[in-house]
Amino acid sequence: MASLWGGRFTKETKEDAFSFNESLSFDKRLWREDIEGSIAHAKMLAKQLIIGKSDGEAICGALESIYIEIEEGTLQISGHFEDIHSFIETQLIQRIGDVGKKLHTGRSRNDQVAVDMKMYVRREITEIDSLLKELLRTILRLQEENLDIIMPGFTHLQKAQPVTLAHHLGAYFEMFKRDRERLFDAYRRLNVCPLGAGALAGTEFSIDREYTASLLHFSSPTLNSMDSVSDRDYCLELLSALSICIMHLSRFCEEIIIWNSNDYNYLELDDAYSTGSSIMPQKKNPDIAELIRGKTGRVYGNLFSLLTTLKGLPLAYNKDLQEDKECVFDACDTLKTCITLFTQMLDAIVFNEDVLKKSAEGGFINATDVADYLVTKGLSFRDAHEVTGKVVLECQKRGIVLSKLPLADYQAISDRFKGDLYQRISIEDCVRARESFGGPAKNAMKDIIKINKDYLEKTAIWEEN
Numbered sequence: 001m002a003s004l005w006g007g008r009f010t011k012e013t014k015e016d017a018f019s020f021n022e023s024l025s026f027d028k029r030l031w032r033e034d035i036e037g038s039i040a041h042a043k044m045l046a047k048q049l050i051i052g053k054s055d056g057e058a059i060c061g062a063l064e065s066i067y068i069e070i071e072e073g074t075l076q077i078s079g080h081f082e083d084i085h086s087f088i089e090t091q092l093i094q095r096i097g098d099v100g101k102k103l104h105t106g107r108s109r110n111d112q113v114a115v116d117m118k119m120y121v122r123r124e125i126t127e128i129d130s131l132l133k134e135l136l137r138t139i140l141r142l143q144e145e146n147l148d149i150i151m152p153g154f155t156h157l158q159k160a161q162p163v164t165l166a167h168h169l170g171a172y173f174e175m176f177k178r179d180r181e182r183l184f185d186a187y188r189r190l191n192v193c194p195l196g197a198g199a200l201a202g203t204e205f206s207i208d209r210e211y212t213a214s215l216l217h218f219s220s221p222t223l224n225s226m227d228s229v230s231d232r233d234y235c236l237e238l239l240s241a242l243s244i245c246i247m248h249l250s251r252f253c254e255e256i257i258i259w260n261s262n263d264y265n266y267l268e269l270d271d272a273y274s275t276g277s278s279i280m281p282q283k284k285n286p287d288i289a290e291l292i293r294g295k296t297g298r299v300y301g302n303l304f305s306l307l308t309t310l311k312g313l314p315l316a317y318n319k320d321l322q323e324d325k326e327c328v329f330d331a332c333d334t335l336k337t338c339i340t341l342f343t344q345m346l347d348a349i350v351f352n353e354d355v356l357k358k359s360a361e362g363g364f365i366n367a368t369d370v371a372d373y374l375v376t377k378g379l380s381f382r383d384a385h386e387v388t389g390k391v392v393l394e395c396q397k398r399g400i401v402l403s404k405l406p407l408a409d410y411q412a413i414s415d416r417f418k419g420d421l422y423q424r425i426s427i428e429d430c431v432r433a434r435e436s437f438g439g440p441a442k443n444a445m446k447d448i449i450k451i452n453k454d455y456l457e458k459t460a461i462w463e464e465n
């Protein structure tokens with residue numbers, strides 16, 4: 001067995017204690033970051049004359065070949081090693097002997113794992129961001145195609161006021177846009193380099209932390225060595241941003257599930273994203289949407305798990321911190337799969353335009369428009385609301401919608417009603433009239449779509465900052 005700390009020990013770790021302690025089985029995915037971090041550290045050691053120039057070159061060369069071999073699959077990450085750091089360092093020493101043993105000068109696994117995790121989180125944020133961008137592109141395309149498709153807008157899951165499908169989808173566009181911004185915020189805040197903090201108290205060697213920070217594309221080094229090795233705020237920020245993001249996906253899925261139900265029938269899911277029942281031949285179930293909704297729980301779970309792990313930790317490094325990894329890995333993996341599948345599923349949905357429109361015609365959805373009409377005829381809104389309430393009651397008694405009540409009956413309730421009412425409360429006019437900024441009318445929507453198109457054309461938000 002290869003451990004990095006044999007000197008003061010007289011026996012090997014008990015096998016089950018070793019298994020309990022090891023993290024290689026899951027932190028092996030940090031191999032890229034670990035090698036990149038080590039190369040930067042070795043370059044810095046050589047530049048500062050802490051190790052010889054040729055030693056630095058030998059270390060970097062060997063680390064580069066380890067990188068290539070892992071990438072090509074000729075070197076498997078396995079064996080009896082505590083973690084990825086031990087695995088890579090052992091490989092290095094096996095290849096170049098004693099020179100390899102110089103790499104860990106002025107460094108600890110504590111700052112090493114901190115820098116690895118930060119680089120990993122940065123990479124995940126970039127990947128998740130591009131998936132979100134793809135989702136936003138799909139939503140925007142659907143919006144442009146559905147500017148005229150009228151549907152009910154709901155409050156309390158009851159028909160409230162008519163909107164368009166484009167407008168409803170636009171609400172999700174804004175949510176996922178905020179998710180990208182939250183990820184960007186987390187990225188920007190985490191992007192300071194902990195390498196050089198050592199175990200907790202820095203080092204006596206004359207290291208150049210600015211240099212390693214810039215080699216690894218961090219904006220600057222961290223300012224306190226104890227905080228550097230014990231900070232996992234960025235994992236929590238990532239997990240909260242991902243929790244909010246999957247909550248948005250889950251809400252969208254919930255609507256898709258409702259809209260796909262027999263009685264709503266607002267949309268058809270593509271066969272490729274639904275499943276059948278083993279007993280009921282007629283079934284076509286929205287499993288993908290339900291599973292995304294279901295997976296929200298595990299992402300929240302990861303956030304709470306890590307918050308709880310961190311709450312009682314004294315400074316500085318404690319092994320508890322190793323528990324950050326599976327929470328972060330699982331949440332990132334889950335989000336990437338969910339966003340990808342959701343985007344494909346959404347892209348393939350067929351909306352039943354006639355059903356949406358017909359649904360918007362029921363439920364006295366244009367009652368606010370009757371009241372607004374009365375305001376244009378000189379009533380105060382409060383009085384108009386009262387009068388319209390009476391009209392609704394009358395229609396309810398007769399079992400008819402507002403547009404079917406004869407003018408004479410309207411006028412029996414208020415003499416402000418005139419023949420132009422019917423045009424004004426047609427569902428099309430109700431939507432067309434709502435031209436306020438951010439509203440559902442086609443004219444208003446076009447402005448917003450333009451804003452969001454420009455936004456999507458920008459490169460990744462952090463590339464510009």
Ligand code: ARG
Pocket residue numbers: 023027083109110113317319321322323
């Ligand atoms: N596997 C460890 C972790 O993820 C690496 C750091 C170990 N440091 C230590 N002092 N035991 O946190």
